[in-house]
Amino acid sequence: MRYVKFSVMATLMLALMGQASAQVVDASKPMSIAELAVYQGPDRQAKLIEGAKKESGLSVYHVYPALTNIMNEFGKKYNIKVKSWRAGSEAVLQRVTSENRGNKFDVDIVQNNAPENEAAFREKLLQEVKSPYHNDLLPQAVPAHKQWVGITVDIWTAAYNTEKIKKEDLPKSYKDLLDPKWKGQLGIEGNNHAWFGALMGKMGEEEGQKLFANIANTNGISNRKGHSLLTMMVSSGEVPLALTVYSWNPEQLKVKGAPVEGLALQPLMAQPSTIAMLKKAPNPYTALLFYDYMLTEGQKQLHDLKFVPTSKKFELPFPKVPLNFIDPAMALDQQAKWFKMFEDTVIKRSK
Incomplete structure (x- = not known):
């Protein structure tokens, strides 16, 4: 009985050795x-x-x-x-x-x-x-x-012109943008449907859409194409407060002396x-x-270069503010819905 067990074990060992040898030979060939x-x-x-x-x-x-x-x-x-x-x-x-x-x-x-x-x-x-x-x-x-x-x-933040807007006057939430003092002061990037759709998911779609529709109807939101362009308009004062730039946009302009600063309005969305x-x-x-x-x-x-690396060796901007990452698969699946929601709520009301 012991002899049989030994023979089986020996056979298995030899088979494994043969496989290992074959693997060594395969590894020497060009890799796919x-x-x-x-x-x-x-x-x-x-x-x-x-x-x-x-x-x-x-x-x-x-x-x-x-x-x-x-x-x-x-x-x-x-x-x-x-x-x-x-x-x-x-x-x-x-x-x-x-x-x-x-x-x-x-x-x-x-x-x-x-x-x-x-x-x-x-x-x-x-x-x-x-x-x-x-x-x-x-x-x-x-x-x-x-x-x-x-x-x-890429973290979506607001950005403001530091010469046009005093720090003590900054909005602390999106609801603060209903204040009449923001009339003609606001801008948004026109392709941010993923940001908007995910944001509505966090705020509650019905409540969030109603809020942004009221902001657009009351104070107007100018529609611009391109995050970098929108940030430059903030630095020039043409758009005193932008709602959607990337967090690194203001940082890159600040190096050049531009009067622009980022502002983390929550919920803070990222991808x-x-x-x-x-x-x-x-x-x-x-x-x-x-x-x-x-x-x-x-x-x-x-x-x-003032970007936000994904390496954990570097601290995220606004470290005390939680980031809400958009699921890329969801962004694809909800694209049509989010696009229509953004267009109907904000873009068609932009001034």
């Missing part, structure tokens, strides 16, 4: 993009650098203008040629989607808002990546499917801005090298 993207070996960095030397460079589609500076620093560090194309979030998503349908695979990395890259995930355009640096990030920056990752947090590797990236080693770079050195560079 999927295998490389989830590789966690201690030589990951060295493997990516060596592989990138044999590729043609890095191609990135992006929405952040400032990402160009970081890409240039990456290119200098690794002696890699970088080419990029920048447009709005919808245009970037449309180009990636249409090129894939046309079997054109020229882009390695796409940087976009979380809902747009979530849409690209649903279209099966993206590659799951397991980076050793994921654990350094806010949990909201790493979705379960790991097919995009947050590099910054990640993300990067993703394309499933058919032509330069996978370089793409992953840049991916890891954006989660390490890139985080410090983003912080220095």
Whole structure:
């Protein structure tokens, strides 16, 4: 009986040894993009650098203008040629989607808002990546499917002109904007339906819509396109108080001496801005090298540019104010509803 047990155990051991040997042989072969993207070996960095030397460079589609500076620093560090194309979030998503349908695979990395890259995930355009640096990030920056990752947090805040509005006169809540003193003073970014829909969810849809309709009817809300443009209008005094800019917009202008300051009206809504590797990236080693770079050195560079990095090493602005992260999947599923709600409640009443 003991002999039989030993024979069975010996057979199992030999089988396992054979499997291990086969795995060693398989590991020596060139990795597929999927295998490389989830590789966690201690030589990951060295493997990516060596592989990138044999590729043609890095191609990135992006929405952040400032990402160009970081890409240039990456290119200098690794002696890699970088080419990029920048447009709005919808245009970037449309180009990636249409090129894939046309079997054109020229882009390695796409940087976009979380809902747009979530849409690209649903279209099966993206590659799951397991980076050793994921654990350094806010949990909201790493979705379960790991097919995009947050590099910054876009926090919607108000912003005011410090020469036009005294600190003691600032609103403490959205309800304060019903005061007649705000007549002709307010502005909003015209594409913020996700912010508005999620905000209504926190405030209560019926109550929230009624409040914003009353604000628009009573005091008017001017409609502007572009968060950076709206912030510049605040700094010039054309729009004394903007309701929806990104928290980093005023900070970037303050460096240049602009009289503008952010204001955290609650509930404070946020979503990640993300990067993703394309499933058919032509330069996978370089793409992953840049991916890891954006989660390490890139985080410090983003912080220095006044963005809000997703790395837990950096303190969030308004640290005592809770952040309400918008679920990117919900933003997609509710897009039509939220768009109509924002249009009917605010945009059509804008003055």
